[in-house]
Amino acid sequence: MSQLQPRLAPVNSPVEVDLYEVRREIYPRAVRGWFASWRVALVLLTQVVFYGTAWLSWNGRQAVLFDLAARKFYIFGLVVWPQDFIFLTMLLIIAALSLFLFTAVAGRLWCGYACPQTVYTEIFLWIERFIEGDRMQRMRLDQGALDTRKLFKKTFKHLAWIALALWTGFTFVGYFTPIRTLAPEVAGVSLGPWETFWILFYGFATYGNAGWMREQVCKYMCPYARFQSVMFDSDTLIITYDAQRGEPRGSRSKSADYKAAGLGACVDCGICVQVCPTGIDIRNGLQYECIGCAACIDGCDRVMDKMGYAHGLIRYSTENAVRGGYRDRDIVRHVLRPRTLVYSAILLAIATAFLALLYLRVPLKVDVIRDRATLVRETTDGLLENVYRLQIMNTAERPRTVLITASGIEGMRLIVPQPIDVPAATMLTVPVALRIDSATASPGSHPVRFHIEDSTDPRVRADEKSMFYVR
Amino acid sequence: MSDFSSDFWTFYIGLITVVSIIACALLLYSYSTARAAKGDEAGTTGHVWDEDLAEKNNPLPRWWMWMFYLTIIFSLIYLALYPGLGSYAGAFGWSSRQQYDDEQKQAAALYGPIFDGYLKQDIKAVADDPKAHAIGQRLFLNYCAQCHGSDAGGGVGPNLRDDVWLYGGDPETIKASITNGRLGIMPPMGAAVGSEEDIKDVANYVRSLSGLAHDASRAQRGKVKFAAICAACHGADGKGKRELHSADLTDKDWLYGSSEATIIETITKGRTGQMPAHKGFLDDGKIHLLTAYVYSLSQPHRQ
Numbered sequence: 001m002s003q004l005q006p007r008l009a010p011v012n013s014p015v016e017v018d019l020y021e022v023r024r025e026i027y028p029r030a031v032r033g034w035f036a037s038w039r040v041a042l043v044l045l046t047q048v049v050f051y052g053t054a055w056l057s058w059n060g061r062q063a064v065l066f067d068l069a070a071r072k073f074y075i076f077g078l079v080v081w082p083q084d085f086i087f088l089t090m091l092l093i094i095a096a097l098s099l100f101l102f103t104a105v106a107g108r109l110w111c112g113y114a115c116p117q118t119v120y121t122e123i124f125l126w127i128e129r130f131i132e133g134d135r136m137q138r139m140r141l142d143q144g145a146l147d148t149r150k151l152f153k154k155t156f157k158h159l160a161w162i163a164l165a166l167w168t169g170f171t172f173v174g175y176f177t178p179i180r181t182l183a184p185e186v187a188g189v190s191l192g193p194w195e196t197f198w199i200l201f202y203g204f205a206t207y208g209n210a211g212w213m214r215e216q217v218c219k220y221m222c223p224y225a226r227f228q229s230v231m232f233d234s235d236t237l238i239i240t241y242d243a244q245r246g247e248p249r250g251s252r253s254k255s256a257d258y259k260a261a262g263l264g265a266c267v268d269c270g271i272c273v274q275v276c277p278t279g280i281d282i283r284n285g286l287q288y289e290c291i292g293c294a295a296c297i298d299g300c301d302r303v304m305d306k307m308g309y310a311h312g313l314i315r316y317s318t319e320n321a322v323r324g325g326y327r328d329r330d331i332v333r334h335v336l337r338p339r340t341l342v343y344s345a346i347l348l349a350i351a352t353a354f355l356a357l358l359y360l361r362v363p364l365k366v367d368v369i370r371d372r373a374t375l376v377r378e379t380t381d382g383l384l385e386n387v388y389r390l391q392i393m394n395t396a397e398r399p400r401t402v403l404i405t406a407s408g409i410e411g412m413r414l415i416v417p418q419p420i421d422v423p424a425a426t427m428l429t430v431p432v433a434l435r436i437d438s439a440t441a442s443p444g445s446h447p448v449r450f451h452i453e454d455s456t457d458p459r460v461r462a463d464e465k466s467m468f469y470v471r
Numbered sequence: 472m473s474d475f476s477s478d479f480w481t482f483y484i485g486l487i488t489v490v491s492i493i494a495c496a497l498l499l500y501s502y503s504t505a506r507a508a509k510g511d512e513a514g515t516t517g518h519v520w521d522e523d524l525a526e527k528n529n530p531l532p533r534w535w536m537w538m539f540y541l542t543i544i545f546s547l548i549y550l551a552l553y554p555g556l557g558s559y560a561g562a563f564g565w566s567s568r569q570q571y572d573d574e575q576k577q578a579a580a581l582y583g584p585i586f587d588g589y590l591k592q593d594i595k596a597v598a599d600d601p602k603a604h605a606i607g608q609r610l611f612l613n614y615c616a617q618c619h620g621s622d623a624g625g626g627v628g629p630n631l632r633d634d635v636w637l638y639g640g641d642p643e644t645i646k647a648s649i650t651n652g653r654l655g656i657m658p659p660m661g662a663a664v665g666s667e668e669d670i671k672d673v674a675n676y677v678r679s680l681s682g683l684a685h686d687a688s689r690a691q692r693g694k695v696k697f698a699a700i701c702a703a704c705h706g707a708d709g710k711g712k713r714e715l716h717s718a719d720l721t722d723k724d725w726l727y728g729s730s731e732a733t734i735i736e737t738i739t740k741g742r743t744g745q746m747p748a749h750k751g752f753l754d755d756g757k758i759h760l761l762t763a764y765v766y767s768l769s770q771p772h773r774q
Contacts (some may be wrong), residue, residue, distance in 0.1 A: 016504050016505075017504060017505050017528065018503070018504055018530060019502060019503055019504060019505055019528070019530055019531070020503055020530055020531050020532065020533040020535065020536040021530040021531070021532060021533060022532075022533050023532050023533070023534070216532060220531065220532060220535065371616065371620055371621050371626065373616075373617045373618060373620075373626055373627055374618075374620060374625075374626025374627055377620070377624065377625055377626050378725065378728065378729070380633075380722075380723035380724060380725075381723070382729075385624065387620045387621050387622050387624065387626070388621070389612070389621045415622075429608070429609075429612060431612070431616075431620075431621035431622035431623075432622065433622050433624060
């Protein structure tokens with residue numbers, strides 16, 4: 001509201017209002033403290049994992065590789081085929097539910113510490129600070145005329161950003177094209193057109209989002225920022241300014257007895273606004289722009305230290321806690337409420353199911369496709385035959401020998417050369433015939449089952465049903 | 472390119488497209504600012520619900536608006552380069568047909584050498600190559616299995632795994648069958664044979680030839696009719712004539728069925744078995760590999 005006011009003339013005639021606003025540049029001030037350290041730790045952790053994992057090897061291949069062309073996803077010892085799509089679905093459900101749970105309990109933890117948008121903005125800000133200096137120096141640099149020094153600093157900053165962004169794009173593509181073959185291709189400028197495009201695309205996305213867009217991604221684009229308000233309630237941890245303690249705000253000398261002067265604990269230094277990466281004033285209450293990064297907490301606590309006041313004028317607290325004067329113990333007690341219990345129960349159930357399915361997953365899959373042009377045929381001996389194609393998929397990374405059996409009709413015989421060798425990570429199509437004496441089954445369709453089993457490991461087996469037609 | 476019945480539709484569609492794009496631009500322009508009501512509280516749209524719930528004007532960033540304009544510019548460039556305005560072909564002259572042809576050419580360039588390598592080899596040599604066998608099986612499952620069965624054991628079409636061949640099972644003949652197709656006709660002989668009883672007699676004789684259960688007295692009568700009429704094609708001994716590609720009735724191989732009813736139907740109405748020609752549909756390389764695959768199926772020592 002306050003941002004709009006200046007654009008509206010305070011007169012009683014209709015006025016022209018802009019429906020699109022020009023962005024104000026935000027210069028977040030560097031901050032140190034408990035929460036800032038946590039963010040640094042998480043930035044380093046996530047990036048070591050992201051930049052590093054692509055280079056790991058596992059049994060002679062890249063440990064984590066999503067081979068889209070071959071439709072095989074390698075994740076360490078696991079090879080995921082398109083038929084395993086249910087696992088991705090479950091993983092996404094687990095991720096979504098975890099997000100719901102963490103949001104209900106502690107607000108925007110994800111946004112503040114782990115979201116790539118936050119992480120890359122943080123890294124880009126480090127680079128920016130290293131080259132251009134902190135808030136005030138950056139503001140002065142931007143306001144100043146374009147001289148050699150400014151040109152040098154800006155060029156240097158953007159080159160550093162672009163280099164990091166391209167490395168990020170390269171690493172990302174390295175999860176889809178083996179990174180160890182990608183690297184020499186990049187070095188030798190012999191990249192394929194698609195790899196080039198995607199490296200540049202993700203490089204540009206990183207550079208644009210972390211260098212230029214920053215808080216606008218959270219404010220205007222991110223869907224999570226918009227729907228998380230429905231997962232908040234009065235017991236959710238949010239970053240709050242304690243207005244009861246802080247107001248009325250005002251400047252004072254360190255030695256003065258501010259209570260006697262009728263002042264609150266807020267010295268109105270504005271540090272909390274200066275450190276905010278989204279440019280809001282937390283003292284106005286909870287706002288949708290707040291990404292929960294806790295920079296204002298760290299900033300305020302340092303000021304409180306200087307003033308000799310207690311920490312926590314701005315702190316992680318809940319709406320109810322501020323209103324009802326809860327102690328920390330009460331806040332913890334209120335974590336257990338129907339919403340969080342329901343989220344936890346569903347999360348636990350799906351996570352258990354996911355792990356159980358993953359554990360029970362058999363690296364052998366079979367599809368049975370019945371020949372449809374001819375339902376039944378007669379052999380030279382007057383017996384009846386149905387023909388099927390068995391598509392046997394060996395999803396493991398070693399060859400396998402399987403045996404096929406069939407059951408369903410008395411005296412039924414399976415006609416196929418056995419045993420069958422299925423090479424590693426391959427799908428094999430095996431035509432087979434089932435043969436019965438016409439006297440053993442009535443005309444019509446009869447259910448039959450194919451049973452495929454590893455010849456050496458009976459735990460690796462698959463069952464598929466089909467139909468046998470008799471005329 | 473144009474499939475329109477008259478030029479009118481080209482103009483009709485082109486006009487609607489262009490007018491819509493212009494309308495989008497005008498709409499965007501007219502909604503980039505708004506008139507605020509007199510004395511309006513700053514930043515609300517003036518809509519109020521439930522007494523105090525007001526709709527705020529939280530403006531989008533300006534670059535967002537430029538993205539809308541960019542989509543309009545994009546659409547104009549796109550329509551200039553690609554077909555979209557009626558029958559206008561676009562500056563690039565792109566068509567899905569052309570793209571398909573290009574992809575076909577790419578595939579031919581990629582896989583052609585593999586087939587060319589086998590084309591240079593003798594069919595019997597190709598039949599012994601396990602890699603060629605695997606390719607041949609995939610081709611067979613794609614193009615042949617509908618009639619001959621996935622296991623080539625027959626169905627609508629004949630069994631290809633046995634040693635019974637109407638036209639010959641040597642590589643050259645198999646290749647000719649695939650390339651040019653075959654049309655095997657047994658004419659309807661009902662009228663020539665005579666009454667339904669006569670036909671039944673002949674059917675019983677035919678069953679007796681391959682040792683199937685039959686009525687001996689009917690077969691005795693049918694034998695006379697067979698010698699007079701059927702022997703012309705199937706031979707006096709019923710073993711068929713290779714030059715006429717007529718079926719051997721003394722073996723156990725029955726393309727249409729061996730029951731009395733089926734044989735009566737075959738005699739009365741005749742049969743037409745057509746193997747379609749694959750020349751032009753499949754290229755030489757594929758036919759070569761398929762020939763080798765089919766040939767190998769009837770060579771027990773090879774597989």
